[in-house]
Amino acid sequence: MATAGSKSVLFVCLGSICRSPIAEAVFRKLVSDEGVSHEWSIDSAATSHWNVNCSPDSRAIKCLKSHDTETSHRARQVTKEDFMSYDYILCMDESNLRDLKRKCGQVQNCKAKIELLGSYDPQKRLIIEDPYYGSDEDFETVYQQCLRCCKSFLEKCS
Structure with missing residues (x-):
């Protein structure tokens, strides 16, 4: 949960791994x-419950370490508390966005601005594709997109 007095962002995808x-x-x-x-x-979280308490995918960890x-x-x-406590909830694709907006509709006092992380991409790649069934190169693509988007998001929030 976000801390009072700070800026807050929650990154969301399907499984959060x-x-x-x-x-x-x-x-x-x-x-x-x-x-x-x-x-x-x-913080980061999932729209689904499938991987609760799991560490990130080994390929994600390998990519980050590189x-x-x-x-x-x-x-x-x-x-539900996430919608009331985070300033931004940034998700990866339209399916995440639909799920989050549906869940937000069930929450009173939703303060979070729910957006696609890709909306901050200077290269205009709106969707960050799920690399789970892909290769190490797909994880690198996700990393590079996240880096571009997060830099731009941080600049806009500064």
Whole structure:
């Protein structure tokens, strides 16, 4: 849950073992490198319950390590409280967006701005495709998209 007095972002994908933990780790590193970690509450979550308490996919961890980026993420499912406590909920594709908007509709006092992370991509790649059934190169593509989008998001929030 987001902390009062800080900016907050929750990254969301279907299972929270590939895309959203990559985005979370990338954004954590960016705010740390910028010296503004204390200003942010950052997490990631899933629209589904399939991988709750699981670590990220080994290929996601390998990709992050190749970019000197660490993660201690454990998958969790989005909660009603997330919609009331996070400033931004940034998701990876239209299916995530539909699920989040449906869940948000069941929550009073929703403060979160729900958007596609790809809406911040300077290269205009709106969708961050799920690499789960793909190759190491697909995880690298996700990493690069998340890096571009997170940099742009951070700039717009600064």
